[in-house]
Amino acid sequence: MAPKQDEETLESLLEASKTPEGRSRLAASGAVATTLRHISVSSPLTLPYLRLLRNLCAGEISSQDSFIDLSGSDTLASILLPSAVSVEVLRAGIQVLGNVVLAGEVHRAAVWVRFFPDGFLCLARVREREVCDPLCMVIDTCCSGVGGRRRLEELCGTDSGLRILQEIIKTALKAGYQEEWLEWLLFKACVEEQRFLSFFLTLSSSEDSNTNLDISLTDIFKPELLNTQHAFLLDILSKCLTERPKEVTVSGKFALEILEILKMIYNIVDFTTQVNTAIPTGSPAIDLFGYSLLILRDICAWEDASPTETDKDSLVNLLLDEGLLDFVLSRLEELEPPAIVRKSMVTEDNSSPVELEKRVCPYKGYRRDLVSVIGNLLHRRKRVQDKVREKQAILLLLQQCVVDEENPYLREWGLLAVRNLLEGNEDNQKELAELELKEPITPPEISGLGLKVEVDEATRRAKLVNISG
Template identity: 25%
Template sequence: MDVENLKLYLKNRDYKQVGECLRDVFAIKSDANGQRISAEFSKQLVDLLVEALTVASKESADLLDESSKALRNYALNSDTRGYLGNEGFLKLVVSIVESDSSKPNSPFRKYLFQLLLNILTLNDEVVRKMYVTVYESICNYFLKDSSCLYETSALIYNLTRYVELTDLKIISRVISLYGNREETNEFLLFLMEKIICEDYFWKNYSAIEMNDRLTVLKVLRELLVKGDVVISDACVQCLVKLFLNSTNVIFQVTNSDKMTYETSTAVEVLSALSSEKTYSKLIRGNKDILITAGVLLINLHKLGKISNNCLTPIQKLKEVQRPNHDIRENPFFCFKADLIRLIGNVCWRDRKMQDLAREAEVIPVLLDCCNIDANNPFIIQWVILAVRNLCDNNPENQKFIASLRTEGTVSSALLEEFGLTLHSQGDETIRIVPLNR
């Protein structure tokens, strides 16, 4: 490139000619193997591009676009990135990003954000320098504008690799954007994982809006299923606190109650964590957890028997085999099964907890829950495991269960579909017999 001619064009304010030169020289090109070719580094040329960017920010919106794009492309060269990674240039970029010198839908900010992403690949020292210099400006733009969402999400994630995310506005914005799946990207997911794995969010959980809390709990549940997340003690402690304060959920039996969704999801997560060695130390042995789980289970089971509501067991074969959308969207979907799983896990090889479950009259309710229910997939299996854990090396619990007696039979919608019913002969023997129609 003829640097002298470019200088002359700039001096004469021939910005159209400058733009054409930049487009021609700094267009992204590839070799025969498809590898990108970056222009050879020249300190004089970089300085000239920075001058063009500075002038354009004040005098020419079109040149601002072209000079930003040229610098972005030139930064594919590692020497160029190293030369631009200084505080003075970073502050210049911030001032231009925050300025109003642009035409509608101008792409210069996107180019400058992409340039910053190229620069921060240099080394950790540059990342820390950029955090001090440009982070606040990036966050302000992220909060007010979604036009460069991918770039600003990527910058915030990379710039906070060595610090905890402690801005509640940014946290809420990330969660809200991720919850709106139409605008999500992989860096929003990375930020969600960062938020979930750090202490700050969980220590300020009550300050977060309900919709955002539900989004985080759902993402946490998904990550636990995949097995690729490590959470902090603060997360477990927050979930335990949430659960212990949730007993009023038994009075909320409508499908639209968000508090019920929150509690139900928290119970699902806690029940899964209670079987993990890393986290179980914060859950097992906690008598309050067992008592709360027992109280919830007893009351939810009773409410399901009183009238036809969202707690009533669903035993139709078609719905048991494949629960429909309405069943899955029930805030109590899997709730009883997860409570039973939690009870079984906190009583595992713990004599005091096993005895407390018996004294709290949890065992009869567990056994009464041993029925197929589309609202609670695998509930029978979780009951069997819970009873096994309650009876393990505990003669008193074994004797208690052995002393239980049959008190008649209950109708089963599932058996009735097959033309069968249960019949007691008065000798504690129950048989399956044809149903008289």
């Protein structure tokens, strides 16, 4: 058949393969076998034939079975693994595998045996989004279903498997990603399979080194080993928790590992320089610190604590036992007050704001994130409510109920925290009611209008009066 006739025939086959009826007819005519014979590195029609094969295997079980019976994985490996072919060829070939593994366990096992680990590693090193997205789909699907747990253990429990995930992270960092398969795959590996720490440590190692999968974070943690891959990983995990809270499950082990990272990162974050950029800032330490807070915020939001709080093994109780509340309250207390509060803290002669030796926010929104964690911890948890009062932190939380340009939505989170602080807790309500304004405070915005704040002797409430009066 002449080349032009080949192209015309192929175009008609591609058109027919776009419908379920067309795929069924083509499957009955042995189209998969014919297509596999035409696929080769040297053929100029390899790309359209791969696209035809992809369509043939889209939900058509007989074609998916034929692909396995005819050793289609070997044929595709001979095309894809040299990776000297175009991105379009790589993407189409991986999409074929994606449609095949959707058929069931036999198909997933066959693809996995042929491509894990070397084949997947080779493809993961192609720094193209068009390759990374379908590759994540194939690996994630192989790690699902009846035999998926065993393959997931291979992926997460071996150095070669973790290296595949690291290369995927590198590609997504450089080229980006568009589909959600990357998020599902990393969440499944790190959180559901509870291999977060192993993978986190892998991201600190060089390409040729092996990772000790039994070592603890405190044994080897070094600030200089932090990089953008660590921050990117936590960003993705945080996104999964925020966007799909009802579809994912978190273990106590993962929650405590995130808290441990938060505490350790705190010691290397620069709190002396104001950063007016939200995360990601480009600083691995700052970004890790921020994403850890967001993950803990969402974990605390999941658990709707019962009034009795009898579950001692709940995620929030585990975090509380390890000092999460003390940690975030201390971080909030050591910050300089919000800008509007700072302006109110003037000297006795109202000449200038008081200079305080306080820390500043390392990224835009840091104060808000601290308050959000506290607010979620307070929700229906008398243990937390009482501890905030015992630590004399009620006034500290009240100071957060203000608009602050450096912390968008701080006021909303502050009000939520105060509401949760007071809900069902008479002792906290009483203490708040007894708070009195001890001395007049006049913000510059008010004094500029010719007014000042005084305390009414009878009611002990603040009132505005004319300065001239």
